[in-house]
Amino acid sequence: MGSIDLKVVFKKYGIKNTLQRQAVYNYLTDASVPITAEQIYLELTRSETDAMNLSTVYRILDLFTKKGLVLKSNLQADGKSTYEMNHMEHRHHLICVKCNSIVPIKGCPLEDYEKRLSESTNYKILEHHLEILGVCPKCRQ
Amino acid sequence: MGSIDLKVVFKKYGIKNTLQRQAVYNYLTDASVPITAEQIYLELTRSETDAMNLSTVYRILDLFTKKGLVLKSNLQADGKSTYEMNHMEHRHHLICVKCNSIVPIKGCPLEDYEKRLSESTNYKILEHHLEILGVCPKCRQ
DNA sequence: AACGCAAATGCAAATCAGTTGCATTTGCGT
DNA sequence: ACGCAAATGCAACTGATTTGCATTTGCGTT
Structure with a gap:
């Protein structure tokens, strides 16, 4: 489990090294899908x-998000925010509406689209959030 | 504004006709972008x-959403849910991160993509949520 | 047109995610 | 090892949404 020297990683981002931050970082690293602050806490x-403490979890997630280490998303239907490691590569997820499992999708279908959209609307496009809902193979039966 | 006979519309959906429901329905019909429960209430x-009452607004919005008259979205970064009439036509929005204005986007870039995704993952794709964030022409200056 | 009752509303209190103030603890440069 | 700024724990708070319950209203019936 993610036992590289975090001191180095944190220092690079100007993040003070604490046990709590290590724990959250490691947990996020091991998680392959976006998770809520509460899940991490529990x-x-x-x-x-x-x-x-739960508020520490929130503070750490905010910090990591501000530093660009972590991505925050408000997409969940229940209104809770989720967090995932920022693997730098922009990524979307496929969510099963039956079992709530989440799997990452390779590639992003919106790159060209954003360029065209920017031209047609004169907006400066910064980012987008996309989630796709469906029924996974297991649950289809 | 939107003064068709709502009794008929409501009946079709099995919704009891009340003044409050008419008011919310009409307001939503006139709104061209997703709005929050509080905006409607105010x-x-x-x-x-x-x-x-604000709780009545929430109850009505929940009802309309369950009946498929209204679409609810949790996409806003501030965590508030927004609601809009379900025009049946699938639609996305472009949100300005400076002034929070929201404009609808014509067309959906994901139709073909979903087909391919369905084939490659064997998921039954049901729907998707997409929001695009940027800076609007006014705020770019 | 009035009646009755289930469903809808208003109001206030509760809930739930997330935030904040403050006292205590800890990491890190000296 | 020392000292202080930053981080944490804790408890109280906020803001959005929900809920319990008493009152009111819409609507099918008489």
């Missing part, structure tokens, strides 16, 4: 060693 | 005649 708190 | 409340 999971870490169950393992005595990494226990921490 | 606007209607300012005109004595249509004044109503």
Whole structure:
């Protein structure tokens, strides 16, 4: 599990190295899909060693997001925000409406589109959020 | 504004006809972009005649959404949900990050993409949510 | 046209995610 | 090892949305 020297990573981003931040970072690194602050909190708190306060989780996620380490998304239908590591590569997800599983999608269908949109509207396009909902192969039966 | 006989529309959807529901329906019909429950509440409340309780607005919006008359979206970065008439035609919006203005976009860039995605993943694709963020012409200066 | 009752509304209190103030603790440069 | 700014824990707060309950209203019936 993600045991590279985080001190170095954090320093690079101007982030002070604390146990809590290491725990959140490692947990996010291991997660392959976007997760909520509460999920992180509950999971870490169950393992005595990494226990921490929920507001600390929020503060750390905000910090990581501001520093560009983490991506925050408000797309979930239940209104909760989710967070995932910023792998730099822009990424979208496919969500199963039956089992709520989330899988990342390779590639982004919007690159050219944004260029054209920018020209036709004269907006400066910054980013976009996309989620696709469906039923996964397992749940289709 | 939008004074068709709503009784008929509501009946079709199995919705009991009340003054409050008419007011919300009409307001939504006149709105060209997604709006929050609070915006509806404030606007209607300012005109004595249509004044109503905020929780009623929420209840009506939930009802309309369940009946398919209205589309709800959690996309806003500030965490508020927005609602818009379901014109049946699938639509996306362009949001200005400076002034928060929202304009609808013509057409959807994802139609073909979804077909291909469905084939490659074996998911049954149901729908998608997309928002594009940028800076509008006015705010670019 | 009035009646009755289920459904809708108003109001206030509750909930839930997320934020904040402040006292205490910790990391890190010296 | 020392000192201080920054980070954390905790509890209280905020803002959006929901809910329980008493009152009101719409609508099918008489």
